[in-house]
Amino acid sequence: MAFERRKILLVPLDPVHDIGLKMIRRGLEQAGHQTMLLPPDLPPEEIVSIMGKEHPDHVMISRTLGYGVGEVLGRFVDLADAAGLRDKTALVVGGMAVRPELAAELGFDAGFGPGTSVEEVVAFVEGRPYQPDLAGAKKQKKDITAGYAYEYRHAGIGNLLEKIVTNILTWSEGKISPGILRSRLRDESWDVESFRQGKVSREFSEAYAQLCDPVPQAFHRKGEVHPKTRRQTDQEIARLEDYLTKTKSRMTVSKVQHVEGQPKVFIQYGTGCPFMDIAHIKVCEAWGADGVVHFDPSWGARTEGFIGGFLTHQEDGSVVTPENLSWIKAALEASTLWQVRAHRGLNTAETVVLAGKLGADLTKINIAYGSLAAGTDPARLTVDGIEAIRMAVKYKLPFDVVTNEELAGVPAHKAFAGMLIVTALGRRLGARPILQPLFSYSPEVMIGGQMINNYIDFNAAKIEALRSIIDAPLWPGAPIGFLTQTEDRVQSSMTTSLHAALAASLRVDAISIASSDEAYSGGPIIAASRVDTLQAVAEGFRFFGEGRITPTVHAQQWADEMVDKIEAVLKEVAQSPTFVEALYAGLLGSKEEGAYPGRGGRGTVTEK
Amino acid sequence: MVAQGVLSRVMDALDLETFLVCSSEEEGKELAIRLMKSLGFQDVDLVFIRFGGPGARIRVRAYIYRPGQDYAWVRQIDDGEKRG
Missing domain, CATH: 3.40.50.280 (Cobalamin-binding domain)
Structure with missing residues (x-):
């Protein structure tokens, strides 16, 4: 024309x-x-x-x-x-x-x-x-660990970490646990293609059941599901397929970032129902989320073994089963990063295998946090954590090392020492760990007053401290601004947006964000609340662009102090007879600070 | 419509915020208005809508009082003060 x-x-x-x-x-x-x-x-x-x-x-x-x-x-x-x-x-x-x-x-x-x-x-x-x-809206998955050499920038801390890692690996040699045996069985004998075709291997089921607690045993031997859960019906599954087909046909993903280099944005899902999770995930993808993180129920971490089935329930966290994860994976857009958390419990190593086989992009492992604030026995999680890292290497899954023990009251420098030990372990074993400091109003700062004036300095200090120690990717979480959110939708979205802007200003690689329902505890979060914070973060990114937030002089002072304290903690850990004893001794977080060595899986580590 | 009961205490308008599953912005608009009318509101308007693949984030409003109307809450507060 x-x-x-x-x-x-x-x-x-x-x-x-x-x-x-x-x-x-x-x-x-x-x-x-x-x-x-x-x-x-x-x-x-x-x-x-x-x-x-x-x-x-x-x-x-x-x-x-x-x-x-x-x-x-x-x-x-x-x-x-x-x-x-x-x-x-x-x-x-x-x-x-x-x-x-x-x-x-x-x-x-x-x-x-x-x-x-x-x-x-x-x-x-x-x-x-x-x-x-x-x-303009075309998105591609990004490897957020790309470009990092994992070189130590602080020689003294680097030497201490390497010594501790050698001690851990020496101590763990020849040790085995039911979790390790299950991860190896899942790795060697569970064929994902056969699973997708609906074929059940009797041999695998029986061998697996022998390594499980009674509830997973009942599933693998008799097909019984966890009493708190129910199977999705055939009719529900057909409806989900129909919904997904229709929704995917009109999906376009948007971008939250305004300029190149702003952090990738992850949301967390886990309503208890994979169908509702999928509905939320599609909303978040449409509103610009770059990645999604699977949250499982807490009992899943305390139970030896996984059950199966496309299961739903009405409690927090969506059950990790091969079917549930497969449905989530099938629902994702090609550009969406998918993280399945393995970090804290008795299924840590096997979760990595399952995540790897079902196409996850990332996982989460932290021995110190899982041992001190998530209820798992330190010895058990140390041997399982090493196995999990090896599986993460095998399945090419980068993993973040989250410091959620800060929320229990452990000061950042101790939590960071634990995070750095696991990171160094990953580095030694050839993995791609990601540092995940909290951007939160933690008990430490509530008591210590570091955030009386602003929320900027202490968070900036954390990033500065970690960057001065190691060249590794940073993914603050989880979610950013934790404990600064209230039930008010505007306040909650605003504080998330400002923390995201701070993260962007600090040039971190990724962030996990809350919904505006973060502080509401009366029920599951809703789709509209997810949209609120994604919109708010997009506006924060738009507002600042390549501009920077300037911390006050306190940030550098606190960063320097943090580095000195981390080094002091690592010296003590290096002198401890074993890493596990260091965990028990409270060197990485004491009972007075709110860290309690867990009991889950105690006595289950044996010599080969 | 004269506001009755608790609705009469709404200062000016009632906003409803949610996410509607729909296949287009047009459908989202229609559903939003229909939702408010099905709840019995007549003076309704769509304040905000953004459509994305799975549906629309909406904020839809029902005016209980437009400026210049007879605000029942004034009388009710006066009554309350007198009773107190």
Whole structure:
């Protein structure tokens, strides 16, 4: 089709606001059209008079709707009609409160409301369908560990970490646990393709059942599911398939980031029902989430072995089963990063295998946190954690090392010492660990007062301290701003947004964000609340762009202190007879600080 | 419609925020307005909508009082003060 140059009269029917029209004029002129911008606030009679002289193809009126404006616009259309210009000229109205149906009601040919792009208007003028720039929203999975060499920047701490890692590996040699045996059985004898075809290996089920607690045993031998759960019915599954097919057909993923290099944004799901999780995940993908993190129920971490089935329940956390994970994976867009957490319990190593076989991109492992604040026996989690890291290497799964023990009251420097030990262990074994310090209003700062003035300095100090020790990726969480959120939707979204902006300013690689229901404990979080914080984070990223937040002098002081304290803790751990004894001795978090060595799996570590 | 009961204590309007499962923005708008009307509200408007693949985040409003109307809450508070 040959290009047809159009003449467009641009009319700001508003005393002041003509910015939108100026942007449109630039777009139209760049597209080769002739434009004429009238001064603001002309009466309709004068506009119609100019139309009679200029004979434009289109008249575009911009006006913020308010009291009486509808009448003015209607009168303009009537005057144009009476002057015989209505049939020759397309009349268009645009503005903040304009909607297509309102424009039609007033007699206009088209109406453009908020969010209209210049390209959309140009397409309208040229009489062609508008095709949004989908390429701009095209997303690809990013390896957030890419580009990191894991070199120690602090030689003294590096030496201590290497010594501790050697001690841990020496101590663990020849030790085995039911968790390790299950992970190896799952690794060697569970064929994911056969599983996808619905084939059940009796041999695997029986061998596996022998390594499990009674509830998983009952599943693998008799098909009984956990008493708190129920299977999704065939009808529900058919509906889910239908829902997913329809939703995927109209999915476009958006970006939260405004400029290149802003952190990847993860959300956490785990409503208890994988179907609802999928519904939430699709919403989050549409609103720009780059990754999703699977939250499982706490009893899953305390039970030896996994059950199976496409299971739902009405409690926090969605059960880890091969079927549940497979459905989640099937629902994800190709660009979405998927993390399955393994970090804290009796199934740590096997979770990594399952996650790897079912196509996860990331996992989570932290021996110190799982031992001190998540209820697992330190010796058990040490041997299982090493196995988990080896499996993470095998399945090429980077993992974050979260410091949630900070929430129990363990000071950051001790939690970081534990995180760095696990990171060094991963480094030695060839893994790609990611540091996950908390951006939270933790008990340490509540008591110590480091956040009395602002939430910036102590969080910035954490990042600065860790960066001065090792060249490794950083993924603050989880979620950022934890314990700063209230039940108020605006406050909650705002504090998440500001913490995200701080994270972006500190140039970290990723963040995990809450929903605006983070502080609400009366029931599961809802989809609308997930949208709130994603929108808020996008606005935070938009606001700051490549700009930076400047911490006060306290940040560097606290970072320096933190590094010194981390080194002191690591010296003590290095001098301890074993890492496990260091955990029991409270070197990485004491009972007074809220850390209690766990009992789950105690006595289950044996020599080969 | 004259506001009755607790609704009369709403200062001006009632906003409903949710996520509607729908296949287009147009459908989302229609559903949002229909939702409010099904709840018995007549003076309703869609304040905000953003559609993405699975549906629409909406904020839909029912005006209980437009400016210049007879605000029942004024009388009720006066009554309360007198009773107190």
